[in-house]
Amino acid sequence: MAHSIHASVxxxxxxxxxxxxxxxxxxxxxxVAILNRNEPAFYCVPADEYEAMLxxxxxxxxxxxxxxxxxxxxVRVSLDDL
Numbered sequence: 001m002a003h004s005i006h007a008s009v010x011x012x013x014x015x016x017x018x019x020x021x022x023x024x025x026x027x028x029x030x031x032v033a034i035l036n037r038n039e040p041a042f043y044c045v046p047a048d049e050y051e052a053m054l055x056x057x058x059x060x061x062x063x064x065x066x067x068x069x070x071x072x073x074x075v076r077v078s079l080d081d082l
Contacts, residue, residue, distance in 0.1 A: 005033045010035055027046070030046070
C-alpha cells in the first residue's frame with residue numbers, strides 16, 4: 001500500500017529510540033516522518049513549527065467566525081451607553 005510522506009526527512013522508530021534529539025536535528029527545523037515497518041506512523045514536529053501550525057489553525061477559526069458574522073445587522077452604541 002502506498003503512503004504519502006509529508007516530510008523531507010524520515011527515520012525509523014528504532015532510530016528515534018536510539019537518538020531522539022539527533023533524529024529531530026536531522027530535520028533541520030522541519031518535521032521528521034517516523035516510519036514503522038516502512039509506513040508513516042507519526043511526525044515529530046519541532047516546537048516552533050508546531051506553534052506556527054496552531055497559529056494558522058486559530059487564524060482559520062477566527063476567519064470562519066468573522067465570515068459567519070459578516071452579514072449580521074449592525075447595532076449602534078454610544079460610548080456613554082457602555
